[in-house]
Amino acid sequence: MDRLLVLHGPNLNLLGSREPEVYGRQALAEIDARLRARTESAGRAFESVQSNAEHVLVERVQAAAGDGTCFILLNPAAFTHTSVALRDALAAVAIPFIEVHLSNPHAREPFRRQSYFSDLAVGIVSGFGANSYSLALDAALARLARLAPAS
Numbered sequence: 001m002d003r004l005l006v007l008h009g010p011n012l013n014l015l016g017s018r019e020p021e022v023y024g025r026q027a028l029a030e031i032d033a034r035l036r037a038r039t040e041s042a043g044r045a046f047e048s049v050q051s052n053a054e055h056v057l058v059e060r061v062q063a064a065a066g067d068g069t070c071f072i073l074l075n076p077a078a079f080t081h082t083s084v085a086l087r088d089a090l091a092a093v094a095i096p097f098i099e100v101h102l103s104n105p106h107a108r109e110p111f112r113r114q115s116y117f118s119d120l121a122v123g124i125v126s127g128f129g130a131n132s133y134s135l136a137l138d139a140a141l142a143r144l145a146r147l148a149p150a151s
């Protein structure tokens, strides 16, 4: 039970060039590299998956139940506001997760205020650009250190 899984939803593969005034200039690979280094130095395995396809994310969450994943950082991106299927997968596996957003969805269009994940999440980090992921990772590692020390 030692893997930290990061899931990135649709269009996050475009980070760096996608609406940089909203999402910043860091590419996803740079964000993931920083998260990987920090996670591995805390003695945990790291995996990151980005997909534009809902079923790929649902299937990765389902597989997480049996592959040693102990925590998930999830930026569902647009699926935040639409995906009952991904929500149900997270509820089914009952692996604790933090919901992450680069932007602050509450300061944007009204349709972004609805999340299918927030009430299931351990916590939510949003509005800090790429730092939202780092802050969420720190919170996840602190929680794991308390509840499930690395072997």
Ligand code: DQA
Residues within 6 Å of the ligand: 010, 011, 012, 075, 076, 077, 078, 079, 080, 100, 101, 102, 103, 104, 105, 112
């Ligand atoms: C996002 C916010 C969502 O509303 C949007 O659809 C995204 C990215 C964020 O990280 O700020 O794609 O999840």
